[in-house]
Every structure is written in structure tokens, then in C-alpha cells.
Amino acid sequence: MAEHRDYHERSILIHGRFRSEKWDFQDHILPPVSTSAAFRLRSVERGAQGFQQFANPDLDRNTTKPIYIYERLDEPCRGLLEETLAFAEKGEAAVAFASGMAAISAILGVHLKAGDHLVTSPKIYGCTYSLITHWLTRFGIRHSFCEFSTREQILDAVAPETRILYFETPSNPTLELVDLRMVVEVVREINAVRPAEEAVKVVVDNTFATPYCQRPLTMGVDFVVHSLTKNLGGFGADMGGVVVGPHASETDLLVFRKDFGGSISPHPSWHILVYGIPTLALRMERQQKTAKYVAEFLELQPGIDQVIYPGLDSYPQRSLAMTQMLDIDGNFAPGSMIYFEMAGTPEVAYRKAIRTMNYLAVNSLSITLAVSLGQIRTLVEHPASMTHSAIPLDVQVKAGISPGGIRLSIGLEDERDIARDLDRALLA
Numbered sequence: 178m179a180e181h182r183d184y185h186e187r188s189i190l191i192h193g194r195f196r197s198e199k200w201d202f203q204d205h206i207l208p209p210v211s212t213s214a215a216f217r218l219r220s221v222e223r224g225a226q227g228f229q230q231f232a233n234p235d236l237d238r239n240t241t242k243p244i245y246i247y248e249r250l251d252e253p254c255r256g257l258l259e260e261t262l263a264f265a266e267k268g269e270a271a272v273a274f275a276s277g278m279a280a281i282s283a284i285l286g287v288h289l290k291a292g293d294h295l296v297t298s299p300k301i302y303g304c305t306y307s308l309i310t311h312w313l314t315r316f317g318i319r320h321s322f323c324e325f326s327t328r329e330q331i332l333d334a335v336a337p338e339t340r341i342l343y344f345e346t347p348s349n350p351t352l353e354l355v356d357l358r359m360v361v362e363v364v365r366e367i368n369a370v371r372p373a374e375e376a377v378k379v380v381v382d383n384t385f386a387t388p389y390c391q392r393p394l395t396m397g398v399d400f401v402v403h404s405l406t407k408n409l410g411g412f413g414a415d416m417g418g419v420v421v422g423p424h425a426s427e428t429d430l431l432v433f434r435k436d437f438g439g440s441i442s443p444h445p446s447w448h449i450l451v452y453g454i455p456t457l458a459l460r461m462e463r464q465q466k467t468a469k470y471v472a473e474f475l476e477l478q479p480g481i482d483q484v485i486y487p488g489l490d491s492y493p494q495r496s497l498a499m500t501q502m503l504d505i506d507g508n509f510a511p512g513s514m515i516y517f518e519m520a521g522t523p524e525v526a527y528r529k530a531i532r533t534m535n536y537l538a539v540n541s542l543s544i545t546l547a548v549s550l551g552q553i554r555t556l557v558e559h560p561a562s563m564t565h566s567a568i569p570l571d572v573q574v575k576a577g578i579s580p581g582g583i584r585l586s587i588g589l590e591d592e593r594d595i596a597r598d599l600d601r602a603l604l605a
């Protein structure tokens with residue numbers, strides 16, 4: 178059988194691993210959707226062996242034939258999805274969850290305990306903000322905010338109790354980048370004088386970029402999280418999440434998932450494995466081209482104050498984008514998300530943004546008013562009152578989320594239709 182190293186990444190994302198202990202591919206092209214909440218154990222001894230094997234740190238999940246017990250613990254389709262996601266992100270191990278938030282809760286949950294401290298950015302998805310500021314605080318886990326733009330900011334924010342730096346790049350919704358190599362270098366300096374058990378880990382939410390546009394683990398980041406609901410799923414039909422990182426953390430993540438219960442079910446796993454990941458490269462290539470066309474169109478519109486898209490010449494962090502956001506063939510890959518702000522005072526910009534989106538909601542075929550992102554359909558939403566409404570207004574303003582800001586997630590429609598629908602809405 179041919180070896181992985183002989184093939185291009187886009188081929189492997191379609192076929193997955195050639196050999197897997199989780200399924201016999203000799204007679205099947207597609208993997209199974211196994212829908213058994215509990216699995217037949219054949220003997221008590223086999224059941225006991227299954228429990229002993231589950232999340233066992235001494236066993237390599239890639240080469241050990243699993244004994245399936247109960248769907249919440251493990252099942253074949255999820256395992257195959259995890260193998261492919263680990264490959265896509267260039268990590269040793271992936272653990273998949275029922276949603277992106279379940280994955281984020283797990284990576285924070287396994288690394289933080291009462292008394293620990295986390296540094297995060299105010300420029301993050303609203304529910305992640307709420308998880309950190311509301312729930313983790315209740316469990317005695319403190320946090321502070323940092324922009325992660327300079328090494329001094331990071332050194333100032335990190336306390337002796339800090340165990341995690343958590344951020345998004347590009348950030349949701351304002352598309353600001355964090356220089357991953359710079360953060361990793363600073364954290365290496367911090368960790369050099371700490372015992373291993375007090376080491377600071379870097380966790381990056383790579384949902385906006387996808388592994389097609391950026392692979393943070395290859396730059397020294399410890400963990401990547403994703404909402405699989407977005408571009409990795411790609412069709413807007415399923416929810417899911419994943420943590421990808423070193424083999425050493427797999428046991429804790431699996432046990433956390435078992436006990437907190439946020440396991441992804443077989444059907445969404447199968448859809449993401451069979452439809453989402455194999456078409457990721459194709460969709461992202463097309464969506465990016467369209468995003469550039471639409472961003473350039475928006476830049477020319479008089480009623481718009483600023484358009485933020487990493488693929489524009491005017492993008493403030495253009496040189497960082499061009500070295501950090503590279504596709505699987507090494508080409509610049511600015512992604513499929515656009516953020517723009519209407520012109521005028523905050524009140525005027527707000528009214529114009531709401532009117533534009535309400536017009537689109539009723540009159541546009543190519544643009545749908547909806548939260549979420551990374552689908553074949555182009556979606557528009559108002560971060561300040563929707564996805565980021567859990568963030569207090571003053572923090573939103575500091576984070577650059579303006580009342581007149583609009584987030585666009587570009588899909589697969591004809592770019593001329595998207596531009597025309599936007600044009601009509603802006604005129605109206």
C-alpha cells in the first residue's frame with residue numbers, strides 16, 4: 178500500500194489514512210455510520226479489557242484495535258474523523274466534541290483548576306468570553322486580558338499562576354491577527370525557568386482560518402481548537418468541535434469528554450468526515466477568491482468606513498498575514514471572512530448597519546442573515562447585538578467591535594450576485 182508521504186495533502190484529506198484499526202477499508206470506500214449507543218462485548222473479560230484500554234496513556238490509539246463499549250466513550254466514525262483532523266492540523270492527536278464550545282470547555286477544563294490564571298484576548302467569540310468570565314470565575318479560575326500584540330504585553334499579563342494563553346487569530350469578528358511565532362518565543366522564555374507542571378500552554382482557536390489557511394501547531398503552539406460547525410463541516414448541517422495537540426494530553430481530554438459528556442455523535446462525525454473535510458480545499462479556494470472580490474467591491478462604497486479582510490492591500494497586518502496565513506501548498510491564504518463598518522457617528526453607523534442587514538434578510542438570495550459562518554451559503558450578521566452580545570458594550574468598543582460593524586462569511590455563490598445584493602442593500 179502506498180505511503181502518505183508520497184501524496185499531496187488535498188488527496189489525503191479526501192481519503193484519510195490508508196490503514197486504520199477502526200475500520201476495514203478493503204471492501205468499503207466510505208467509512209461506516211455506526212449507530213449503536215452500546216456495543217456487544219461478547220464476554221465480561223472483553224468488557225473489562227475495553228474499560229482498561231479506554232484513554233490508556235500507554236496505548237497508541239492509531240495502532241491499537243479499539244474495543245468499543247458505549248458511544249459516549251468512543252465509536253468508529255468519530256475515531257476516523259479524529260485521525261483525519263489530527264493529520265489536517267499536523268498534530269499528534271485529535272479529540273472531537275459535540276460543539277466548538279464543548280471542545281473549548283474541555284481544553285480549558287483539563288488544564289485549569291481553582292487558583293490558576295488564564296490570559297485571553299478581549300477579541301474572542303462571545304460564548305468563549307462568557308465561558309471564561311462567567312463560568313471559569315465561578316470555579317475559582319482567574320483571567321486577565323491581553324492584546325497579544327507585543328512581547329511586553331504578554332510578559333505583563335502572565336502571572337506565576339498562569340497556565341494558559343488563549344486567543345483567536347484571525348479574531349472573531351474583527352479579523353485581527355496574533356503573531357504566533359512571537360507568542361511561542363515569549364512563552365518558551367517564560368517556561369524555561371518554570372517546572373514542567375507549571376508550564377504555560379498556548380491554545381489557539383483556528384476556526385476562522387481553518388487548517389487550509391494556517392496550521393498553528395507547526396509554529397510551536399501547543400493546542401488548536403475548532404468549531405467543526407464552520408468551514409470544516411462546511412455545509413451548515415452539523416455541529417462539532419475538536420481539540421488537536423500532543424499525544425500526552427489525549428487521555429485527559431478523552432476522560433473529560435467521557436465525564437462531562439460532550440461527545441460528538443456518529444452522524445455529524447460522518448458528515449464532516451465524508452463531505453466536509455474532503456471538500457475543504459476546494460471550498461476555501463473558491464470562497465477566498467470571492468471574498469477578495471467582495472472586499473474590494475466594499476472598499477469602493479462611499480457609505481462604508483473601513484473594510485477588513487487579510488487579502489486586501491489595505492489590511493493593517495498585511496505582512497504578518499502573508500507569512501502566517503499560508504495554504505497547504507504554501508500560497509497566501511487570507512480566508513473567507515470579511516468585517517466592515519458603516520460610516521458615520523456610532524448611532525448613525527448602527528442604524529445604517531441594521532437597515533442594510535434587514536434589507537438583505539428580506540430581499541437577497543445570495544446573502545442570508547444568520548449567525549454561524551464557514552458554509553457554502555454567504556451569511557451576514559451583526560456581531561455587536563448577536564454573536565458578541567455576551568460581551569459588555571464597553572469591552573466591545575475596546576475590542577474594536579463597533580455598533581456599525583457587519584460580519585460577512587463568504588460562501589460559494591457567484592461573486593457578482595453577492596456584490597449586487599450588497600450594492601442594492603447599501604443603496605436602499
Ligand SMILES: Cc1ncc(COP(=O)(O)O)c(C=O)c1O
Nearest residue numbers: 276277278302349384404406417
Ligand atoms: C471562533 C469561534 N470559536 C468557537 C465557536 C463555537 O463553536 P460552536 O458554535 O460549534 O460551539 C464559534 C461559534 O461561532 C466561533 O465563531
